[in-house]
Amino acid sequence: xxxxxxxxxxxxxxxxxxxxxxxxxxxxxxxxxxxxxxxxxxxxxxxxxxxxxxxxxxxxxxxxxxxxxxxxxxxxxxxxxxxxxxxxxxxxxxxxxxxxxxxxxxxxxxxxxxxxxxxxxxxxxxxxxxxxxxxxxxxxxxxxxxxxxxxxxxxxxxxxxxxxxxxxxxxxxxxxxxxxxxxxxxxxxxxxxxxxxxxxxxxxxxxxxxxxxxxxxxxxxxxxxxxxxxxxxxxxxxxxxxxxxxxxxxxxxxxxxxxxxxxxxxxxxxxxxxxxxxxxxxxxxxxxxxxxxxxxxxxxxxxxxxxxxxxxxxxxxxxxxxxxxxxxxxxxxxxxxxxxxxxxxxxxxxxxxxxxxxxxxxxxxxxxxxxxxxxxxxxxxxxxxxxxxxxxxxxxxxxxxxxxxxxxxxxx
Numbered sequence: 001x002x003x004x005x006x007x008x009x010x011x012x013x014x015x016x017x018x019x020x021x022x023x024x025x026x027x028x029x030x031x032x033x034x035x036x037x038x039x040x041x042x043x044x045x046x047x048x049x050x051x052x053x054x055x056x057x058x059x060x061x062x063x064x065x066x067x068x069x070x071x072x073x074x075x076x077x078x079x080x081x082x083x084x085x086x087x088x089x090x091x092x093x094x095x096x097x098x099x100x101x102x103x104x105x106x107x108x109x110x111x112x113x114x115x116x117x118x119x120x121x122x123x124x125x126x127x128x129x130x131x132x133x134x135x136x137x138x139x140x141x142x143x144x145x146x147x148x149x150x151x152x153x154x155x156x157x158x159x160x161x162x163x164x165x166x167x168x169x170x171x172x173x174x175x176x177x178x179x180x181x182x183x184x185x186x187x188x189x190x191x192x193x194x195x196x197x198x199x200x201x202x203x204x205x206x207x208x209x210x211x212x213x214x215x216x217x218x219x220x221x222x223x224x225x226x227x228x229x230x231x232x233x234x235x236x237x238x239x240x241x242x243x244x245x246x247x248x249x250x251x252x253x254x255x256x257x258x259x260x261x262x263x264x265x266x267x268x269x270x271x272x273x274x275x276x277x278x279x280x281x282x283x284x285x286x287x288x289x290x291x292x293x294x295x296x297x298x299x300x301x302x303x304x305x306x307x308x309x310x311x312x313x314x315x316x317x318x319x320x321x322x323x324x325x326x327x328x329x330x331x332x333x334x335x336x337x338x339x340x341x342x343x344x345x346x347x348x349x350x351x352x353x354x355x356x357x358x359x360x361x362x363x364x365x366x367x368x369x370x371x372x373x374x375x376x377x378x379x380x381x382x383x384x385x386x387x388x389x390x391x392x393x394x395x396x397x398x399x400x401x402x403x404x405x406x407x408x409x410x411x412x
Contacts, residue, residue: 014041095123119200202344
């Protein structure tokens with residue numbers, strides 16, 4: 001009962017962009033397990049890789065042995081990551097990977113404090129939830145949380161009602177002010193940032209903001225840690241969202257789309273940073289599981305060889321165009337934003353206030369028409385489009401037609 005639930009659907013199986021229920025209904029799944037099944041449900045190559053690995057080795061604990069899938073995964077990741085990110089640590093979930101990055105930042109710098117950005121979501125363990133600012137439910141009655149966390153504004157131009165230049169200038173100025181007034185640079189180990197906000201509302205930062213953050217980090221030898229848990233592996237039309245903004249992070253946090261649904265996460269960092277962590281200071285029983293790693297290898301190969309990242313960019317452009325046309329038709333849509341197939345539609349009232357009720361009503365109408373969409377944002381008023389990267393024009397047209405019908409039904 002502690003789990004919130006988006007639907008009551010009982011699923012029998014999934015294939016590509018569809019889920020099939022135990023009573024024979026078919027749903028177009030634009031939730032992708034909250035940004036996990038980027039290759040669609042049960043991609044044949046991922047299934048085959050996992051099945052083959054199960055017959056060879058299911059679990060080879062990382063402290064005890066090496067196994068071929070994890071070594072292959074490192075090779076695949078080295079091909080798509082910048083050369084300076086040449087050292088890896090694998091675990092099971094995004095939150096655990098955030099914890100690993102947090103601990104590494106303290107070891108590598110000898111500093112204690114962390115800067116995060118308003119609206120960020122970084123997980124639910126006590127350490128990672130202490131970095132999360134997207135919704136108070138994640139903190140509710142868990143206080144006091146981990147100390148040493150300081151929150152800077154994220155450049156959400158629509159929220160502030162300013163131009164992108166004004167918003168960016170304000171947020172960078174406030175970040176510098178935070179380092180002058182709350183956490184001294186010599187006490188600040190790292191800045192954690194989602195290159196595109198996930199749970200916080202699918203907000204794309206202003207074009208120069210991440211570069212400005214990196215400049216500030218470089219001035220003070222503060223580590224820049226990008227949380228690509230939801231935005232990674234083709235989701236935004238590039239391998240990673242940070243690549244849209246011309247920055248070079250010190251640590252990347254990965255999970256979700258890495259293994260098409262098998263539990264696997266990790267961090268990639270500069271090896272000289274990893275050298276600061278004492279042997280045995282990080283670990284985990286199941287991290288880098290052999291079957292998950294085999295699925296991840298197949299996932300990365302499918303994303304590249306089947307052109308799914310390019311498809312994400314192409315489908316995303318079409319999605320944005322159609323959604324903006326609907327925005328012109330329906331005043332309840334206040335803002336449409338996104339990169340690739342990571343797109344948010346924000347609902348607002350006539351007075352410009354967040355309208356969670358409208359977003360919820362549209363989601364329900366879509367579900368009744370066999371399209372699964374999810375909400376996000378601090379106020380729950382953003383509908384997020386997280387389509388699998390395998391979708392075709394016909395799949396997208398089907399979803400958009402349903403969405404348009406749902407908007408009409410709610411407006412009537």
